Amino acid sequence: MSILQKNISFDALVVGGGIAGGEAALNLATTGFKVLLVEKELSIGGKMIMLSKVFPTLDCAACITTPKVSEISRHPNITIYTSSEVSNIDKIAENNFEATIIRKPRYVVIEDCTACQLCEQACPVSVPDQYQYNLVGRKAAFIPFSIASPKAAAIDIDNCILCGACEKVCPTNCIDFTQETEEIQISVKTVILATGFKLFDPLLMPRYGYGLFKNVITSMQMERELAPTRPFNTVLRPGDGKVPDKIAYVLCTGSRDASIGNPICSQICCMYSIKQSQLLMGALPMADVTIYYLNIRSFGKGFEEFYQQAKGMGVNFVKGKIGKIRETENGNGNLILRYENINEGIVKEAEHDMVILSVGVLPNQDASNFFKKEELKLDSYKFIYQADSLISPARTSIDGVFVAGTASGPMDIPDSILSAGSASSEAISYLIQK
Amino acid sequence: MANINPKFGEALKEYGGINFNACYNCGNCTAVCSLSTPEDSFPREMVRLSVLGLEDDLKSSLKPWLCYYCGECTTHCPQTANPGELMMSLRRWLTAKYDWTGLSGLLYKSLPLSIIAFVLTAFGVIAFAFYESFNLETIIHFGHYFEMIAIGAVFTFILLPNIIRMWWFVILKPKIQVSFSTYVKSIGELIVHMFTQKRSLGCDDNQVRWFEHLILVLGYLALLFTTVFLDWFSSQNLFIIILGYVESVVVFVVTFDFMSSRIKKKKEINKFSQPSDWFFVIWLFLMGLTAFIVRVFIDLNILETNSWIYLLHLTVLVQWAIIIVPFGKWTHFLYRSFAMYFAKVQELSAQLKK
Numbered sequence: 001m002s003i004l005q006k007n008i009s010f011d012a013l014v015v016g017g018g019i020a021g022g023e024a025a026l027n028l029a030t031t032g033f034k035v036l037l038v039e040k041e042l043s044i045g046g047k048m049i050m051l052s053k054v055f056p057t058l059d060c061a062a063c064i065t066t067p068k069v070s071e072i073s074r075h076p077n078i079t080i081y082t083s084s085e086v087s088n089i090d091k092i093a094e095n096n097f098e099a100t101i102i103r104k105p106r107y108v109v110i111e112d113c114t115a116c117q118l119c120e121q122a123c124p125v126s127v128p129d130q131y132q133y134n135l136v137g138r139k140a141a142f143i144p145f146s147i148a149s150p151k152a153a154a155i156d157i158d159n160c161i162l163c164g165a166c167e168k169v170c171p172t173n174c175i176d177f178t179q180e181t182e183e184i185q186i187s188v189k190t191v192i193l194a195t196g197f198k199l200f201d202p203l204l205m206p207r208y209g210y211g212l213f214k215n216v217i218t219s220m221q222m223e224r225e226l227a228p229t230r231p232f233n234t235v236l237r238p239g240d241g242k243v244p245d246k247i248a249y250v251l252c253t254g255s256r257d258a259s260i261g262n263p264i265c266s267q268i269c270c271m272y273s274i275k276q277s278q279l280l281m282g283a284l285p286m287a288d289v290t291i292y293y294l295n296i297r298s299f300g301k302g303f304e305e306f307y308q309q310a311k312g313m314g315v316n317f318v319k320g321k322i323g324k325i326r327e328t329e330n331g332n333g334n335l336i337l338r339y340e341n342i343n344e345g346i347v348k349e350a351e352h353d354m355v356i357l358s359v360g361v362l363p364n365q366d367a368s369n370f371f372k373k374e375e376l377k378l379d380s381y382k383f384i385y386q387a388d389s390l391i392s393p394a395r396t397s398i399d400g401v402f403v404a405g406t407a408s409g410p411m412d413i414p415d416s417i418l419s420a421g422s423a424s425s426e427a428i429s430y431l432i433q434k
Numbered sequence: 435m436a437n438i439n440p441k442f443g444e445a446l447k448e449y450g451g452i453n454f455n456a457c458y459n460c461g462n463c464t465a466v467c468s469l470s471t472p473e474d475s476f477p478r479e480m481v482r483l484s485v486l487g488l489e490d491d492l493k494s495s496l497k498p499w500l501c502y503y504c505g506e507c508t509t510h511c512p513q514t515a516n517p518g519e520l521m522m523s524l525r526r527w528l529t530a531k532y533d534w535t536g537l538s539g540l541l542y543k544s545l546p547l548s549i550i551a552f553v554l555t556a557f558g559v560i561a562f563a564f565y566e567s568f569n570l571e572t573i574i575h576f577g578h579y580f581e582m583i584a585i586g587a588v589f590t591f592i593l594l595p596n597i598i599r600m601w602w603f604v605i606l607k608p609k610i611q612v613s614f615s616t617y618v619k620s621i622g623e624l625i626v627h628m629f630t631q632k633r634s635l636g637c638d639d640n641q642v643r644w645f646e647h648l649i650l651v652l653g654y655l656a657l658l659f660t661t662v663f664l665d666w667f668s669s670q671n672l673f674i675i676i677l678g679y680v681e682s683v684v685v686f687v688v689t690f691d692f693m694s695s696r697i698k699k700k701k702e703i704n705k706f707s708q709p710s711d712w713f714f715v716i717w718l719f720l721m722g723l724t725a726f727i728v729r730v731f732i733d734l735n736i737l738e739t740n741s742w743i744y745l746l747h748l749t750v751l752v753q754w755a756i757i758i759v760p761f762g763k764w765t766h767f768l769y770r771s772f773a774m775y776f777a778k779v780q781e782l783s784a785q786l787k788k
Contacts, residue, residue: 207466207510252460252512256458256512257512258511258512258513258514259509259510259511259512259514263512263513294458294459294460295458320460320461320465321460321461321462321465321512322462322465323461323462323463323464323465323466323467323510324465324466338465338466339461339465340461340462340464340465340470340475340478341461342459342460342461342478345475345478345479346472346475347461347464347465347467347470347471347472347475348472
């Protein structure tokens, strides 16, 4: 049931339209190479575009990402396929790769859509909004989020009841239910994998009560609550809409924990939690914020100062991993956290009205399935293996295939951009070598 | 000033400690433990002391005995440092330290020595039987008196001094001021825990384990009483005969279940078994089973022609009484209840001090 397109060629294929993939694509494009950027979501921008601010400078993440995303979208040398996935990549020879891209229908002609939102208003279906990490709902005909790129509506066909209400109200007739999945065969000369990471799913740790207790949320949900495009326009706890005043952070949820299969440090949780705590101190000056940690790993430039700044602002830092979380019996939705205060050696319980699980970084293993003939090696933690991590960090086990950003391991935004720079430079030298 | 002793870890490994050096002190084990309280927080403290090798602090601590091994700490340990098994190995180590003869330590650490001890004891019994020309009546008579004498001797010369040593380690050496009345007031704690093990009900896992253990303890104690003081093997009283049957069945059925759990290794508590754990359950099983068969043979009037079964029972009994009870895992029965007693004593003294 899919339409086949053949013989489209580019210089480079960049898989993943997050900050690393976007940066790599932009570097290649400005050097004069033709780039195809493939993104599986409806918008490029990755996880960064969803964030509140970045550490340790407290710059607005959206304000950095959106100009970049616009530049990528408008660049004449970059072609973007959103809601598309790579199904396979074959290396024919050096500088010669053939790839198949599956482009899923959006049921909206992007070029014609004016993002007027009339379809959104007309749609009768409400489902949880994945772009707001399920904090609020959205319609089945929807614009992914306010700063999405391309900013165009999309139809969530899995939840659509095919009532046609959106089609009737659309002033530009851009909704097209006849669109079909396209299978596109392309040939490229080099490949950059920027497939990013997955966040740990705290449902795998039932003792923290995520999914059971409404006021236990993930750090990504808190990012949304703090972002300029935030769903509630204030910080509140999802259980009853109360503005929280005793907030706890549970660090190392799903990181440095062999019992759930991820023994390594995620490298970002300490700092984003400290960042969020500072933002919370600003948003809710009367709130108590406590961060329960194993070790604070403030290893980067300006990180330690940022940590000390949070302490100075009055954030409580308590050494001890949270063992169990339970709800109070009186039904006020507060949570009781059980932990050992390591400095005192005493097991304690603390009541908080909102708990944020600082979830860790897990590998996205999709890229290893792209290659059928050659083997794309993964490292022992299932991130993409860096064949020469010291001298040529973007090289993978396949010549001509490079890795950018968190696809090769946990890292923060500046490191992802550095990594993308390295990947694009190596790709360029691969492209021009004879 | 405490001296750190990194070699202590090696010693503890001989008692079954596994990978505890991997601990990164997050306190998750203490936080998930349902028996851990602000007054008595463990097991992380014990892991820390073990890693540092602070033997004196470990010797004066009652915390290893306060753990009843549900295994939650091990299941959730982010470093797979296995705190649950460390607590178990500390109990073995403490048992060895309390024992003034030092034999417990040797038998815990060395499987060949344990086997030699069991073989020598078996030879002793057979030699004795040979000396008595395999006269069943004399041997049964001896067996009956042996039990009484063994109980008295083991208690007087081994267990009582060991309890006194435990008292010295946990109360006297740390210089805890305890009044005589405190000792008297706390005595209820000793009795309750000795016969009910009710603290283990606080473990999250289940009540079935506690109940099984309870009926095993009661069945074993009652069987001991029935054979020694009611003279089960010679009794004509129908009530006593049936009582003995029931008790011996309880003992071997429950221990059979314990053995099969240790083989299946489904729960944390059953995953790691030291030879001392196996000897304890197997010998208890054999005691119950052979006692049962002996009485069946008596009732069927075929014991005269099958005296070997009584010899087997006697061998198991003697090995139990002079190896496992004084120097093996049996002692946890005493140390656990005395630990609860001393903990109560410490608690009351601390309250009085305030």
